[in-house]
Amino acid sequence: MLKAPYVTNYLTEHFGDDAFGTLAGYVKRGGYQAARKALTEMTPDSVIDLVKNAGLQGRGGAGFGTGLKWSFMPKQSDKPKFLVCNADESEPGSFKDRILMERGPHQILEGIVIAAFATGAVKTFLYVRGEYAFPADQVERAVAEAYAKGFLGKNILKSGFAHDVVVQRGAGAYICGEETGLLESLEGKKGQPRKKPPFPAQYGAFGMPTTVNNVETFSHVPHIINKGSEWFRTLGTEKSPGTTIFGVSGHVARPGLYELPLGTRLDEIIFEHAGGVPGGRKLKGVIPGGASMPILPAGQLDVPMANEFLRERKTMLGTGGIMVMDETTCMVRVACVISYFFRDESCGQCTQCREGTGWMHKIIERIERGAGQPDDIGILLDVASKMEGQTICAFSDAAAWPVQGLLRHFREDFEAHIRERKCPFPESFEL
Amino acid sequence: MVISAASREKIAAEIAKYPAPRGALLPALHIVHAEHGFVSPECAQELAELFAIRPFEVLEVVSFYNMFHATPQPRHQVRVCTNLPCSLRGGRELLRRLEAHLGVKTGEATADGRIRLGHEECLGACAYAPMMRVDQQYHEDLDVEKAKSILDGLD
Ligand SMILES: Cc1cc2nc3c(=O)[nH]c(=O)nc-3n(C[C@H](O)[C@H](O)[C@H](O)COP(=O)(O)O)c2cc1C
Ligand code: SF4
Ligand code: FES
Secondary structure (H helix, E strand, O other): OOOOOOEOOOOOOOOOOHHHHOHHHHHHOOOOHHHHHHHHHOOHHHHHHHHHHHOOEOOOOOOOEHHHHHHOOOOOOOOOOEEEEEEOOOOOOOOHHHHHHHHOHHHHHHHHHHHHHHHOOOEEEEEEOOOOHHHHHHHHHHHHHHHHOOOOEOOHHHOOOOEEEEEEEOOOOHHHHOHHHHHHHHOOOOOOOOOOOOOOOOOOHHHOOEEEEEHHHHHHHHHHHHHHHHHHHOOEOOOOEOEEEEEEEEOOOOOEEEEEEOOOEHHHHHHHHOOOOHHHOOEEEEEOOOOOOOOEEHHHOOOEOOHHHHHHHOOOOOOOEEEEEEOOOOHHHHHHHHHHHHHHHOOOOOHHHHHHHHHHHHHHHHHHHOOOOOOHHHHHHHHHHHHOOOOOOOHHHHHHHHHHHHHHHHHHHHHHHHHHOOOOOOOOOOO | OOOOHHHHHHHHHHHOOOOOHHHHHHHHHHHHHHHHOOOOHHHHHHHHHHHOOOHHHHHHHHHHOOOOOOOOOOOEEEEEEOOHHHHHOOHHHHHHHHHHHHOOOOOOEOOOOOEEEEEEOOOOOHHHOOOEEEOOEEEOOOOHHHHHHHHHOOO
16 A cells, blocks of 8 residues: 655545545545535536636646536436546556545545536446556445445435446556547457547547546545635645645655645755755756656756646646656666657557657667667657647657657757767666 | 356446446456456457457457456566656666576566566556566565565465
8 A cells, every 4th residue: 555645635634544545434534525515505517617616627637627527518418428537547657546546535436426416427437557456446445335325326315316436447558548548448449549529528438428537636526515616726826726646756865645736846846845866966857747748957947836837848747747867867768768658558540659659769769779870869859740739649749748858958968879879877777 | 168157247247337238348358367367269259259249359459458368377477667767766677687586588487487577667656666566466665685585475
């Protein structure tokens, strides 16, 4: 089981208490009061309005407005409507959804019940990545408890509202985190993303209207219902309210999870909370939001961790997975590891993505070996630019961005490899 | 029949949860792996019958996902994470040392069919690197000695 976060806030406040994972422990801490309030005192529209006013943005990586997304679900539908809880968490550097499942499964389920009420969904498919066996067990246990005590099923909290939750385990494919890849996988197929439109709200799981939200997104919802949208907006920034759970990894003294308001400065997270770089070494670069997001160099860490500020520096919050690299780090090796991942995980449907990820990795690997050609950097930039904005899903962009970021800020590392015909960073991490 | 009656019962219970039977194909494949460790051609045939699809459609799905196998597997799958956060904290060194310890290369199985050593992409344990997955179990905050003794303790 994961260690509780080093810094907690409303999502993770009770994660040090093992009982919080059980129904009784959750109820003792005020759990399911928000669901009761929503189902018995509110209308679906007033729930959607409240979440809209709170300004909650999806925490799965894209940051789309949650209330707005819910409002896309057709009000009248002769087909059943579904929700999907995206628990496929596989973005390198991310491990927040895991702790939410391990330590707070009922918080997720309560968020699901409220979202189901707001959108009129009859069933939620909670799709957990296959490797997350223990977190999936915790969620399944919580689902069984919730059914037994009337928090899920036919007549939830005696309100007349019915909702089912089905847990499905994935089987090891990053692309199943992309929402339409997930839908295909849920239907028992290869997880190859669908062309959009139609969007899931019209044609989603099994062809039915569907809303997909991330585990953390659902977890915020009960708190918004309980404490209101104004309270939620007291945390975070004007454009990005609330907290998120940052996962800090790599070269820091205290790697781990930190629940902090959005807009907390990146340097504060790294140096004050995570204890800075150990061994008296200097920091070289930081990837702020999971492997898909472009890197920032040491001189640009005074940035509030919210998309409106990160965008100015050509990167994004992504999943809040912060990866810290010290001065020994070879950025060509970093590019090599990341480009290998994307080459391996491309689903292969789109030529630009399939070929582009392959070429990028091949060229980067050759540069690292000392066999790089003078025009390799130009080729890399050209390949990366052709991978953007033209494919079925955003995976291809997500594969291009980190390489572009590394070349933007650490081009000299690449040039030195080509010039010296070897890797000039003997102390860097092993490849 | 290769798929046991008990597994068939579990598969039927999964099928009942979905609006279309095929939704239960991944759950069914997990059930079959728990029983046999892989999907044999006979198994694929039986699954195809259960789901009213063609055997190649079953195998196509099997081959798409890393955790499904169409051939018999060693008793244990040991996967060391080599994605960036783990690499920054010694993940690749750990993998190299375990290769030497087991006398195999990454991707290979030991001659006694006990362990397949592999690498894995990020497993969501980045702050507790280096780490490895042994079958369904995560082992975190490893050092080489600790990892070796975990492998030595496998049957
Ligand atoms: C390649 C790729 C992988 C993704 N992986 C995940 C994932 O593991 N978990 C997740 O919640 N969202 C993931 N997403 C984002 C989803 O497509 C989707 O936007 C999200 O689940 C919506 O939930 P939210 O609005 O609550 O953030 C991924 C997107 C892409 C393009
Ligand atoms: S962009 Fe890549 S991952 Fe996405 S659908 Fe196309 S080939 Fe598949
Ligand atoms: S990189 Fe190894 S667990 Fe994330």
